Amino acid sequence: MLPQVIIIGRPNVGKSTLFNRLVGKKLALVDDQPGVTRDRRMGDAELAGMKFTVVDTAGWEDEDSESLPGRMRAQTEVSIEGADAALFVIDARAGITPLDEEIARWLRTVNVPVVLVANKAEGKAGDAGMYEAFSLGLGTPVAISAEHGEGVADLFEGLWPLIGHFEEEAEAAAEAAAAARAARLEAGEELEEEEEPLGPLKLAIVGRPNAGKSTLINRLLGENRLLTGPEAGITRDSIAVDWQWTDPRGGEPLDIRLIDTAGMRKRSRVTDKLEKLSVADARRAVDFAEVVVLLLDATKGLEHQDLKIASHVLEEGRALMIAINKWDVAGKIGTDDPSSLFNGIRGALDEGLAQVRGLPLFAVSAKTGKGLDDMIRAAFVLRESWSRRVPTAALNRWFDDALEANPPPAPKGKRIKLRYITQAGTRPPRFVVFGTRLDMLPKSYERYLVNGIRKSLGFDAVPVRVVLKSPKNPFAKS
Numbered sequence: 001m002l003p004q005v006i007i008i009g010r011p012n013v014g015k016s017t018l019f020n021r022l023v024g025k026k027l028a029l030v031d032d033q034p035g036v037t038r039d040r041r042m043g044d045a046e047l048a049g050m051k052f053t054v055v056d057t058a059g060w061e062d063e064d065s066e067s068l069p070g071r072m073r074a075q076t077e078v079s080i081e082g083a084d085a086a087l088f089v090i091d092a093r094a095g096i097t098p099l100d101e102e103i104a105r106w107l108r109t110v111n112v113p114v115v116l117v118a119n120k121a122e123g124k125a126g127d128a129g130m131y132e133a134f135s136l137g138l139g140t141p142v143a144i145s146a147e148h149g150e151g152v153a154d155l156f157e158g159l160w161p162l163i164g165h166f167e168e169e170a171e172a173a174a175e176a177a178a179a180a181r182a183a184r185l186e187a188g189e190e191l192e193e194e195e196e197p198l199g200p201l202k203l204a205i206v207g208r209p210n211a212g213k214s215t216l217i218n219r220l221l222g223e224n225r226l227l228t229g230p231e232a233g234i235t236r237d238s239i240a241v242d243w244q245w246t247d248p249r250g251g252e253p254l255d256i257r258l259i260d261t262a263g264m265r266k267r268s269r270v271t272d273k274l275e276k277l278s279v280a281d282a283r284r285a286v287d288f289a290e291v292v293v294l295l296l297d298a299t300k301g302l303e304h305q306d307l308k309i310a311s312h313v314l315e316e317g318r319a320l321m322i323a324i325n326k327w328d329v330a331g332k333i334g335t336d337d338p339s340s341l342f343n344g345i346r347g348a349l350d351e352g353l354a355q356v357r358g359l360p361l362f363a364v365s366a367k368t369g370k371g372l373d374d375m376i377r378a379a380f381v382l383r384e385s386w387s388r389r390v391p392t393a394a395l396n397r398w399f400d401d402a403l404e405a406n407p408p409p410a411p412k413g414k415r416i417k418l419r420y421i422t423q424a425g426t427r428p429p430r431f432v433v434f435g436t437r438l439d440m441l442p443k444s445y446e447r448y449l450v451n452g453i454r455k456s457l458g459f460d461a462v463p464v465r466v467v468l469k470s471p472k473n474p475f476a477k478s
Contacts, residue, residue, distance in 0.1 A: 002044070002051055002052050002053045002166065003052045003053070003084040003085065003163040003166040004052065004053045004054075004055060004082060004083050004084050004085075005045070005052050005053070005054050005055065005083065005084065005085045005086070005087060005159065005163065006054075006055040006057060006079055006080060006083040006085075006086050006087070006112075007019055007054065007055065007056055007057060007086075007087045007089060008057055008060065008076060008080070008086055008087070008088050008089070008103065008107070009059065009060065009088060009089035009090060009100075009103065010059050010060050010061070010090075010097065010099045010100060010103065011059025011060075011061060012059065012091070013059075013089045013090055013091040013094075013119055013120075014089060014091070014119040014120060014146045014147070015037065015056055015057065015059070015089050016028035016037050016056055017119075017146040017147055018087070018089060018117070018119065018144075018146035019041070019043065019054055019056035020146075021146050021147075021149060021152070022043070022045035022046075022047065022054045023043035023044060023045050023054060024045075024046070025043075027041065027043055027237075028041055028056050028237060037056055037057065037058050037059065037236070037237065039058070039075065039214075039226050039227050039235065039236075039237060039239045039260070040055055040056065040057055040058075040075060040076075040079045040225075040239070041055070041056040041237050041239055042054070042055050042056075042240070043056075047152065047155065047156045047159065048152075048153070048156045049167075050156065050159065050160060050163070050164065050167050051167065052084075052159075052163055052166070055079060055083070057075070057076040057079050058072035058073070058075060058076050058227075059072070060073055060076055060099065060102075060103050061073055061099075062099060062102065068227075068229060068231060068234070071227055071229060072227060075224075075227055077106075078224075080110050080112055083112050084112070084113075084162065084163050084166070085112065085113050085114070085115065085159060085162040085163050086107065086112050086113070086114045086115070087114075087115050087117050087155075087159075088103065088104065088107060088114050088115070088116050088117060088138060089117045089119050090116070090117070090118055090119065090129065090133060090136075090141070091119060091120055091129065092118040092119060092120050092121040092125075092126030092127075092129035092130050092133070092141075092143065093120045093121075093125050093126050093129060094129065095128060095129040095132050096129065096132040096133060096135060096136065100136065101136065104136040104137065104138055107138070108137070108138075113162045114138050114139075115139075115142060115155070115158040115159060115162070116133055116136060116138040116139055116140070116141040116142065117141065117142050117144055117155065117158075118130050118133050118141040118142065118143050118144070119144055119145065119146050120145060120146075120147075121143035121144060121145060121150075121151065122145040122148055122150055126143065130143055142154045142155050142157075142158045199255070200242065200255035200256050200257045201254070201255070201256045201257065201290060201291065201379060201380060201383055202257045202259065202288060202289045202290040202291070203256055203257065203258055203259065203289065203290070203291050203292075203293065203376075203379055204238075204259040204261060204285050204286055204288075204289035204291075204292045204293070204318075205217060205258070205259065205260055205261060205292075205293050205295055206261050206264065206282060206285075206286060206292055206293070206294055206295065206309055206313070207263065207264070207294055207295035207296065207297075207306070207309065208263050208264060208265065208297070208300075208303070208305055208306065208309075209232040209233045209262075209263025209264075209265060210232040210233075210263065210297070211263065211295045211296065211297045211325055212295060212297070212325040212326060212366045213235065213260055213261065213263070213295050214226040214227065214228045214234065214235055214260050215228050215366040215367070216295065216323075216325060216364070216366035216372070217241065217258050217260050218366075219366045219367070219369055219372065220243065220245070220258065220372060220376075221241065221243055221258075225241055226239060226241075226260055232263065233262070233263055233275065233278075235260055235261065235262045235263070235278075236262055236274065236277075236278045236281075237262075237278070237281060238259055238260065238261045238262070238281045238282055238284070238285035239259070239260045240257050240258070240259045240260075241257070241258045241259075241260070242255070242256075242257050242258075243255075243256050243257075243258055244256070245376050247373065247376075247377060248373055254380065256376070259285050259288075259289060261281070261282035261285050261286075262275075262278035262279060262281065262282045264279050264282055264305070264309055265279075265305065266305050266308075283312070286312065286313055286316055286318060287316055287318075289318055290318065290319060290383050290386065290427070291318065291319045291320075291321065291379045291382050291383050291386070292313045292318045292319070292320050292321070293321055293322075293323050293375065293379070294306060294309055294310050294313065294320060294321070294322050294323070295323050295325050296322065296323065296324045296325060296345065297324075297325060297326055298324050298325060298326040298327050298329065298330040298341065298363075299326055299329060299330075301341065301344070301345065302344075302345045302348045302349065302352075307349075307352040307353065310322070310349075310352075310353055310359075311353065314353070314355065314356055314463045317427075317428035317463050317465070318428075318463070319382045319383060319385070319386040319428070319461075319462055319463070320356070320359055320461070320463075321359060321360040321361070321362070321375070321378060321379065321382060321461075322345075322349060322359055322360065322361045322362070323361075323362045323363075323364045323371070323375055324341075324342065324345060324361070324362070324363050324364065325364055325365065325366055326365065326366075326367070327363040327364055327365045327370060327371065328365040328367055328368050328370065330363070338363070342361070342363055345361065346361055349361065355463075356454075356461055356462075356463060357461075358460055358461050359461045360378050360382060360461055362374060362375045362378070382461065382462070385458055385459055385460065385461075385462045386426070386427055386428060386429070386462050387426050387427050388426065388429065388458060388459065389423055389426055389429075390423055390457050390458075392422060392423070394457075395421055395422070395423060395431075395457070396420055396421060398452070398453075398456055398457060399418075399420065399421045402448075402449065402452045402456075403418055406445075406448060408441060408445055409442060409445065411440050411442075414437060414440065415437070416435065416436070416437045416438065416440055416441055417435050417436045417437065418433060418434075418435040418438075419434045419435045419436075420433075420434055421433045421434070422434075424467070428462065428463045428464065428465060429453075429459055429462060429464050429465070430464075430465040430466075430467070431453065431464070431465065431466050431467070432466075432467045432468075432469050433449065433466060433467070433468050433469065434469050434470070434471070435468070435469075435470060436470055436471070437470070438468040438469070438470045439468075439470070441468060446466060446468070449466055450464050450466050453466070
């Protein structure tokens, strides 16, 4: 386990900019307006060879606990639990504010060592704020510029005495393990090659605003890890949370990386800059996921925007499943009973997403937990299909049977010859069909092959790619 370093400060002092600087990527959304960050975001950081987990937090505001800023502050207060060090960031150009003094008083009450960081200290404009920072009673401030990368070496010197022992202990453990392995080899003991363990299931939750994505993840985790509330569009950053799920039916705990995303509205309705950034971040989260859950709102049913989101997921080659949330109130809406609503959504999905029929569909409730274990269980099965490789011999046996059952057409009397098929890759499954005159093969026959692969070879509800490849004609003019 890497040591955990949390970044704390009032809004707009550059916490997310520092977070991005430490992780070496633009993971957190950054903008000039305050209050961009709302949920805790974690990332793997490295500073002069020292590795640690850095946590970005929402800006600390002095607001009512029931308001959105107040709930954001509560999230920040909870995040300090389990941290090994804290970076308290102030704005050197603005100087010390009453809110900075309040945060400093709170930090002195928690049992976590603090490094005081004076950001935006480039040039001489931050000198006055630097001297003021001594009044907080948290030691000598480290002057940095997160935007320009200045002062990073000084930040290392501030953190090393607090978390450097983690690095030394990890190195000592690695050296001890290597020495033990060398001793066993020298003694003539045969060591079995360890299989590389499967990574955690990367499960992204997507959908329209206010569908209950963050609430669903909180229910799975059993804690209020993500900020929720009646306001639509609370989530801005795509937040990844590592979690272990234990199947109630039995078995070993399974690792999952849950990814919460911002709600995706119709593009024509998205005019705010921050919302555009949030939606772009959600789309990137889909790219990095293995299985994507499209969360619908039972009180609103299936809308055209849901089908657009689903199409995007399938175009990116991700495994897709659908969950209808708020099922606990489904019987109280409209005149249709819940089964009619479920069957209606099933029919609309099969019609609107004809390229992948039979997507897994679940009725769930983030409020009560109904159906969530079934959904998670199915996600692992879906990933297995998405990652499956078919032996070449079995694949071509199916191919021969498919050609015999439905031979390719002969447009204009010219015979199309399909010779053999091979699987080029997985995640998503990709197949290459070799033959001649493939440019004349109708799209309907390509769909026949794709549907046959999906139905007969265990790729139900998984996006399948088929590429047609003809040998080059050596007599063709170059």
